[in-house]
Amino acid sequence: MSVPSAPAVPARDDFVTAELYARIQQFYAWQMGLIDDRKAEEWAATFAEDAVFEEASRMEPLRGRAAIAASCRKRADRLEAEQTDFRHWLGMLDVRAQPDGTLRTRSYALAMRTRLGGPLEIFASVVCRDHLVPDGNGWLVRHRSLQHDGSGQ
Amino acid sequence: MSVPSAPAVPARDDFVTAELYARIQQFYAWQMGLIDDRKAEEWAATFAEDAVFEEASRMEPLRGRAAIAASCRKRADRLEAEQTDFRHWLGMLDVRAQPDGTLRTRSYALAMRTRLGGPLEIFASVVCRDHLVPDGNGWLVRHRSLQHDGSGQ
Amino acid sequence: MSVPSAPAVPARDDFVTAELYARIQQFYAWQMGLIDDRKAEEWAATFAEDAVFEEASRMEPLRGRAAIAASCRKRADRLEAEQTDFRHWLGMLDVRAQPDGTLRTRSYALAMRTRLGGPLEIFASVVCRDHLVPDGNGWLVRHRSLQHDGSGQ
Numbered sequence: 001m002s003v004p005s006a007p008a009v010p011a012r013d014d015f016v017t018a019e020l021y022a023r024i025q026q027f028y029a030w031q032m033g034l035i036d037d038r039k040a041e042e043w044a045a046t047f048a049e050d051a052v053f054e055e056a057s058r059m060e061p062l063r064g065r066a067a068i069a070a071s072c073r074k075r076a077d078r079l080e081a082e083q084t085d086f087r088h089w090l091g092m093l094d095v096r097a098q099p100d101g102t103l104r105t106r107s108y109a110l111a112m113r114t115r116l117g118g119p120l121e122i123f124a125s126v127v128c129r130d131h132l133v134p135d136g137n138g139w140l141v142r143h144r145s146l147q148h149d150g151s152g153q
Numbered sequence: 154m155s156v157p158s159a160p161a162v163p164a165r166d167d168f169v170t171a172e173l174y175a176r177i178q179q180f181y182a183w184q185m186g187l188i189d190d191r192k193a194e195e196w197a198a199t200f201a202e203d204a205v206f207e208e209a210s211r212m213e214p215l216r217g218r219a220a221i222a223a224s225c226r227k228r229a230d231r232l233e234a235e236q237t238d239f240r241h242w243l244g245m246l247d248v249r250a251q252p253d254g255t256l257r258t259r260s261y262a263l264a265m266r267t268r269l270g271g272p273l274e275i276f277a278s279v280v281c282r283d284h285l286v287p288d289g290n291g292w293l294v295r296h297r298s299l300q301h302d303g304s305g306q
Numbered sequence: 307m308s309v310p311s312a313p314a315v316p317a318r319d320d321f322v323t324a325e326l327y328a329r330i331q332q333f334y335a336w337q338m339g340l341i342d343d344r345k346a347e348e349w350a351a352t353f354a355e356d357a358v359f360e361e362a363s364r365m366e367p368l369r370g371r372a373a374i375a376a377s378c379r380k381r382a383d384r385l386e387a388e389q390t391d392f393r394h395w396l397g398m399l400d401v402r403a404q405p406d407g408t409l410r411t412r413s414y415a416l417a418m419r420t421r422l423g424g425p426l427e428i429f430a431s432v433v434c435r436d437h438l439v440p441d442g443n444g445w446l447v448r449h450r451s452l453q454h455d456g457s458g459q
Contacts, residue, residue, distance in 0.1 A: 011351070011444045012336060018328035022171035029245040030165060033259070045164070085302035087278050089261055091244055091397055092335040106339065108393055112278055114303030120278050125393050125418055125426050138164045149391035150420030175324035182398040183318060186412065198317070238455035240431050242414055244397055265431055267456030273431050291317045 016095045024095050024105060024132070027139055032088040038076035044069030048133060048140040057151035083116035090128065103132040103139065109146070125149040169248045169256075177248050177258060177285070180292055185241040191229035197222030201286060201293040210304035236269035243281065256285040256292065262299070278302040322401045330401050330411060330438070333445055338394040344382035350375030354439060354446040363457035389422035396434065409438040409445065415452075431455040 015021075027046075034043035044065050047053070053062040053071075062068050079086050092108040111124040131143040147153050168174075180199075187196035197218050200206070206215040206224075215221050232239055245261040264277040284296040300306050321327075333352075340349035350371050353359070359368040359377075368374045385392050398414040417430040437449040453459050 011442060011446075013443050015329055015332040015336075018171035018175065018324035021328040021332060022174040022324065023168055026168040026174060026247065029247045029260075030168075032245060033247060083305070085278070087261055087302065089244055089263075091395055092338055094332065094335045094339060107335075108395055110395075114278055114301075116303055116305050118303055120276060120302065122275060122428060123426060125391070125420055136164060137166050140164075148420075149393065149426065150422055150424055152389070152422050171324035171328065175327040176321055179321045179327060179400065182400045182413075183321075185398060186400060236458070238431070240414055240455065242397055242416075267431055267454075269456055269458050271456055273429060273455065275428060289317060290319050293317075 014096065016097055020097070020103075021093070021095060024103070024139070025093060027132075028090045028093065028107065031141075032090055035072060035076075036085075036087050038080060040072035040076045041069055043072055046141060047144075048135070048142040051140070051142050051144070053144050055146040055148075056153060057148045058146075079113075085114045087112045101134055102142075103130075105130045105132060167249065169250055173250070173256075174246070174248055177256070177292070178246060180285075181243045181246065181260065184294075185243055188225060188229075189238075189240055191233060193225035193229045194222055196225055199294060200297075201288070201295040204293070204295050204297070206297050208299040208301075209306060210301045211299075232266075237266050238268075239264075239266045254287055255295075256283075258283045258285060320402065322403055326403070326409075327399070327401060330409070330445070331399060333438075334396045334399065334413065337447075338396055341378060341382075342391075342393055344386060346378035346382045347375050349378055352447060353450075354441070354448040357446070357448050357450070359450050361452040361454075362459060363454045364452075385419075391420045393418045407440055408448075409436075411436045411438060 031043065031046045034046070047065050047068050049065050050063075051065055051068060053068050062071050087110075089110040089112065090107045094106045096104045098104060105128075107128045107130075109126040109128045110122055111126060112120060112122040114120050126149065127147045129145045129147070130141050132139040133142045184196065184199045187199070200218050200221050202218050203216075204218055204221060206221050215224050240263075242263040242265065243260045247259045249257045251257060258281075260281045260283075262279040262281045263275055264279060265273060265275040267273050279302065280300045282298045282300070283294050285292040286295045337349065337352045340352070353371050353374050355371050356369075357371055357374060359374050368377050393416075395416040395418065396413045400412045402410045404410060411434075413434045413436075415432040415434045416428055417432060418426060418428040420426050432455065433453045435451045435453070436447050438445040439448045
């Protein structure tokens with residue numbers, strides 16, 4: 001079989017520093033821990049005041065930190081009532097520094113839940129794309145877009 | 154709908170350095186690799202001599218490195234006899250440096266196994282909380298507490 | 307019960323720097339993103355010209371970047387036709403610097419797919435062992451060996 005030569009593709013040279021990468025990894029571990037611990041207001045505080053949260057296959061966009069907090073609180077209360085442990089697991093983090101000092105990130109996320117006494121259900125694979133903006137010593141999510149695998153998007 | 158303003162919550166500023174974070178990530182990748190490779194004694198050597206290993210929903214605490222090693226050896230021999238590959242997958246690592254020079258970590262863990270010729274079974278989501286103490290150039294686990302999702306704890 | 311004392315095992319002191327660890331984490335997040343985005347040629351360009359790709363329980367080794375690209379293109383086209391989102395999720399990364407300036411890595415990988423409108427299927431746990439060689443500012447995979455759990459290897 002004749003196999004054509006693979007075209008030359010320049011390698012990436014825009015990886016971020018270890019300090020920034022570790023910082024963003026820690027940010028996400030903390031942030032996801034907050035929602036999983038049902039700390040809706042603390043979780044919402046990791047979003048910018050004017051943040052937009054999009055999950056196109058599931059709901060209309062949430063606009064603003066207060067709306068994000070309210071939605072999260074409702075969700076947390078429901079999970080509490082249903083005695084369900086929920087985990088957001090992020091990985092495969094890609095961070096791209098933007099010329100304006102903000103960051104664009106992409107990560108894979110698994111959504112999983114375990115009802116009291118029940119089996120683990122890992123039910124969704126999601127691609128999370130964030131726009132992070134600097135805030136004091138840290139970062140806030142200004143825009144989050146969640147794209148569910150299998151949704152045709 | 155009137156949405157109340159989200160309360161101000163101070164952002165975290167206690168993230169650890171990249172050097173420490175990468176070190177602990179590597180520690181866990183190595184440590185979990187040891188148990189999955191059924192190297193019970195090497196795995197146990199990553200615990201302090203007086204370590205305590207708690208998994209409240211599953212067993213009485215194990216006290217001391219020797220007891221931890223013996224339990225792990227028994228488990229490894231059983232998996233070997235059952236021809237089962239087991240993986241401990243940790244992620245979402247949160248590291249908090251303590252004033253006394255020790256570390257408190259929290260991570261998510263998935264427990265999964267594949268029997269010879271069988272399907273992959275990811276059967277438990279667990280929150281792992283460790284107390285790590287410095288030991289020479291590295292770290293040892295002095296206390297590990299595993300909390301299974303769905304166990305009501 | 308008398309529990310024998312656990313033997314002394316020297317702790318590892320060969321962990322790599324945060325800069326290198328973060329770099330390799332980013333490399334894998336990028337590389338896996340390329341195959342999942344069906345960018346077969348860009349993905350193949352992360353392998354050395356003379357790379358070998360082994361997946362013993364599934365196929366004969368692929369030899370050379372061109373063969374790797376062709377195999378990936380075929381696979382990508384099939385997934386496209388089947389309207390299937392595929393994710394390669396790597397974690398538990400272990401990196402060992404070699405005396406000759408190359409790297410040996412080991413990571414765990416989960417293979418998962420979601421068909422259009424269908425459920426998430428996480429169907430394989432795989433151990434990925436790579437030999438990475440320096441290339442300009444970055445790294446290329448010279449050898450990859452994938453070992454599927456449950457395959458008896």
